[in-house]
Amino acid sequence: MAALALLLLAGLFSPAEAAAVVARVDLSSQRMTVSVNGVPRYSWAVSTARRGYVTPTGVYRPQRLYREYYSRKYYNSPMPYSIFYSGGYAIHGSYAVNQLGAPASHGCIRLHPSSAATLYSLVRTYGRGNTAIVITR
Template identity: 40%
Template structure:
């Protein structure tokens, strides 16, 4: 049985963590290695972008900052509010998938009309303006990256669909 499961794990790259969790094979060393691999991928992507002339967005969750870059040139850094511990902002490398000047955002525990300057980067995760709070610098969102409305407009006008978004701790 172990041989069949290990073969299955090799075939299902990306689901190994799920299988190990499901069957209680996971160790803290395995989880730590997975996190290091993810951090290495993010670091490599940042290094690649810095060697280019591309526009890209960096979101630093530990600092609650969004930085707009052109290659290795830092254009500006803004204070954001990202996901609270119960609804964290995902980390990884993404791209702006779609842009909307305004839209309704809803989910468990929230239903907000007229959210300004939305840039979706992964599923329901987005960078957008927030007119309903002034707690920037503190994680308070349901997973999105909140900016002051005027700053969200600035990023929205600067970025385009396809702009890389790097979110890390």
């Protein structure tokens, strides 16, 4: 562990590379890939911000997790398996599965509910501090 800390300080590894769970979201392809301990395990279609909205890019850690959550801002919409990573932005399940693979959200990252459950379980198992969310264009 001390060696890893030294590599991080030296700038040889990013915090995302040091995480046990890394969820990478590519906005251009509308896909999320999830690696566990450096091994690619999952690849899922997502829906991110549609025209007029934004999904922020960057590297994040999960802040809050909710098994069941309902949007206070958007008509009490269900957001199962929510993983909030930046203010009101979250990765969560969506029942609008026919929209996955294309921009459709107000900025959140939508997944199929079963995929969201899998990711939620990984974050709970490995911990928020051992999870990185990387969002790129």
